[in-house]
Amino acid sequence: xxxxxxxxxxxxxxxxxxxxxxxxxxxxxxxxxxxxxxxxxxxxxxxxxxxxxxxxxxxxxxxxxxxxxxxxxxxxxxxxxxxxxxxxxxxxxxxxxxxxxxxxxxxxxxxxxxxxxxxxxxxxxxxxxxxxxxxxxxxxxxxxxxxxxxxxxxxxxxxxxxxxxxxxxxxxxxxxxxxxxxxxxxxxxxxxxxxxxxxxxxxxxxxxxxxxxxxxxxxxxxxxxxxxxxxxxxxxxxxxxxxxxxxxxxxxxxxxxxxxxxxxxxxxxxxxxxxxxxxxxxxxxxxxxxxxxxxxxxxxxxxxxxxxxxxxxxxxxxxxxxxxxxxxxxxxxxxxxxxxxxxxxxxxxxxxxxxxxxxxxxxxxxxxxxxxxxxxxxxxxxxxxxxxxxxxxxxxxxxxxxxxxxxxxxxxxxxxx
Numbered sequence: 037x038x039x040x041x042x043x044x045x046x047x048x049x050x051x052x053x054x055x056x057x058x059x060x061x062x063x064x065x066x067x068x069x070x071x072x073x074x075x076x077x078x079x080x081x082x083x084x085x086x087x088x089x090x091x092x093x094x095x096x097x098x099x100x101x102x103x104x105x106x107x108x109x110x111x112x113x114x115x116x117x118x119x120x121x122x123x124x125x126x127x128x129x130x131x132x133x134x135x136x137x138x139x140x141x142x143x144x145x146x147x148x149x150x151x152x153x154x155x156x157x158x159x160x161x162x163x164x165x166x167x168x169x170x171x172x173x174x175x176x177x178x179x180x181x182x183x184x185x186x187x188x189x190x191x192x193x194x195x196x197x198x199x200x201x202x203x204x205x206x207x208x209x210x211x212x213x214x215x216x217x218x219x220x221x222x223x224x225x226x227x228x229x230x231x232x233x234x235x236x237x238x239x240x241x242x243x244x245x246x247x248x249x250x251x252x253x254x255x256x257x258x259x260x261x262x263x264x265x266x267x268x269x270x271x272x273x274x275x276x277x278x279x280x281x282x283x284x285x286x287x288x289x290x291x292x293x294x295x296x297x298x299x300x301x302x303x304x305x306x307x308x309x310x311x312x313x314x315x316x317x318x319x320x321x322x323x324x325x326x327x328x329x330x331x332x333x334x335x336x337x338x339x340x341x342x343x344x345x346x347x348x349x350x351x352x353x354x355x356x357x358x359x360x361x362x363x364x365x366x367x368x369x370x371x372x373x374x375x376x377x378x379x380x381x382x383x384x385x386x387x388x389x390x391x392x393x394x395x396x397x398x399x400x401x402x403x404x405x406x407x408x409x410x411x412x413x414x415x416x417x418x419x420x421x422x423x424x425x426x427x428x429x430x431x432x433x434x435x436x437x438x439x440x441x442x443x444x445x446x447x448x449x450x451x452x453x
Contacts, residue, residue: 047094051080055330070333070391071424074417077337078345100335101403104396107328107335109285109299111392112211114325116303118318119205127202133370134202134384135209139177141369143217145362146355147173167225168408171401174217175412176359176419178210179203180391184431191432194441199380203387211393212297216243218397219294225406238292245293247301253284254305261312273313274320277306329392336395336417344414345421352418356426359419363388379438386434389423390416 058076059069082093095103124131151169154160184203188195223238257280261273284302285295306312367385376384398416401409435441 044094051076051334052327052330055334059326059330070329071421071428073330073333074337074421077334078340078342080338082338095335095338097339097399097403100339101399103335104332104399105295107332108393108396109281109295110321110324110328111332112296113281113299113303114318114321115207115211116300116305117307117321119209119304119307121308124201124205127198127205130371130374130376131202131205131209134206134367136213138206138366138370139210139213139217141366142359142362143170143173143177143214145173145365146176146358149358150355164225164407167221167406170224171218171221171397171412172355172415174214174221175394175397175416176355176390177217178214178390178393179207179388180393184387184389188431188435191435191441194443195435196380196440196442199376199383199440202376203384212246212294212300214393215296215397216294218400222401222404222406225408226404241292242294243297245291246288246295246297249284249288249291249293250298250301251305253280253298254302257302258306258309258311273316277317277321278324332392332395336399336413339399340413340417345418348411348414348418352415353422355415356419356422359388360385379440383435383438383440386427387431389427390420394420
């Protein structure tokens with residue numbers, strides 16, 4: 037084995053092991069695990085050496101971009117896999133409104149605020165400001181249920197089931213919409229001389245192809261596993277489903293579709309099939325998704341310089357406040373005539389944490405040719421950090437103060453008699 041490869045295996049294996057230990061420690065002390073993993077990445081020196089005029093790093097930008105794209109496929113596939121139509125049927129409509137109309141409202145209002153602020157500065161043209169503003173709006177429009185539910189572990193089983201279903205279902209649906217909007221922003225930013233019609237056509241093609249290929253690929257896999265029972269076993273099912281995901285995401289990308297949408301839709305199909313061992317699938321892919329999430333946050337911490345995050349902190353804090361106001365307005369409007377109480381609606385507003393998806397989008401923008409791409413990762417990282425610090429630590433106390441928690445069930449047989 038090459039010495040360079042050996043060094044990378046030791047370095048990243050060690051970092052991943054430390055990240056896992058930190059995540060476990062975070063669960064014990066009730067601190068967001070992704071927060072500790074992000075800080076780990078920021079504290080590790082990415083610069084290794086200089087060879088001539090070339091800087092040697094543990095992780096360069098191209099490598100980080102490829103890792104984050106693969107990680108996002110795993111995260112979205114798991115999001116689709118764990119969305120059970122039967123269990124969330126009662127909240128499908130409000131969750132769908134939040135994940136579609138809500139994302140569009142959030143992205144549009146934040147875009148307007150960022151665009152207006154940029155115009156007031158008067159230093160950049162509209163052709164530069166508009167795509168950047170739209171990208172920022174799309175980048176922070178989606179929520180991350182895994183971060184929220186991890187922080188709510190002390191209240192596991194004590195929150196109303198419709199409330200947790202709504203939070204989880206919304207975050208599972210809104211990631212693809214935000215990714216599509218971010219893709220449109222990048223297309224507009226790099227679309228000099230390209231007509232708007234061509235951009236819209238390309239976006240629609242990515243969207244429709246992603247859905248179609250994801251549905252067909254997932255359906256064919258269900259048929260394959262249903263007819264070949266030897267593959268539908270505990271030892272084989274995770275391997276077959278992961279192989280499907282690799283072929284599906286790569287093939288969709290080659291055909292011009294959205295691999296992220298394809299992964300999510302395929303996860304929905306597999307996750308709602310009665311012919312498969314759902315427990316085995318979810319257990320295996322929860323491990324894959326957890327590894328992907330840890331790698332994603334590690335990569336972000338490694339390639340972003342801590343001083344850049346400090347420089348972006350003021351703008352990120354203003355953006356965070358705007359996000360909270362926009363989400364408060366959006367949730368109150370879209371959940372107005374629903375069974376959810378005013379306290380539950382406020383809790384849903386506060387539970388809109390950002391996580392892996394904005395970070396992956398930011399690195400994708402950085403690796404593209406847009407002039408403002410390099411400023412996105414520090415901004416995204418700072419926004420995620422503010423959310424974890426401010427929202428994260430207040431979720432459990434807020435649920436208790438608003439009396440949303442249910443009493444613990446008495447399991448003592450003597451007490452029941």
